[in-house]
Amino acid sequence: MTAIAVLTNLPDSDSAFNLARELVSLRLAACANVLAPATSFYRWEGREEQATEVPVLIKSTRERYPALEAHIKSRHPYSVPEIIAWPLELGSAEYLAWVERESQPI
Structure with missing residues (x-):
């Protein structure tokens, strides 16, 4: 198995907390961290946009x-x-084993 980190951003804290708990x-x-709100700048449908979003790692x-x-x-x-993901190539062996164990279906 390969441990991964996944990042998504949500428009508010409530939706971020709810998603983190559900996952x-x-x-x-195994774990989902709701991070501090961030200001995002992006282009959407031909327009430059700015929004406050709540990242979930x-x-x-x-x-x-x-x-x-x-x-x-x-x-x-x-x-x-x-929704972007990347492999966790290095890290504490115990932590990575915990991620793999706790992400398994019951």
Whole structure:
């Protein structure tokens, strides 16, 4: 198994907290950190935009990613949510083993 980190941004704290709790409760992730609000600058539908968003940093596994992505998309208020993932190549062996163990379906 390969541990991964996944990042998504939500428009408010309530939706970020709800998503984080669901992902851990459903064992799609071992951990989800709701981070401090951030100001995002981006281009959307031909216009430059600025918005306050709440990042959620999720630790899971590559094997659980398809289900995790599907769940985020089903709960996300954006039509095209940011969902990006990268492998965790290095880290505490004990922590990475915990991520893999806690992300497994029951």
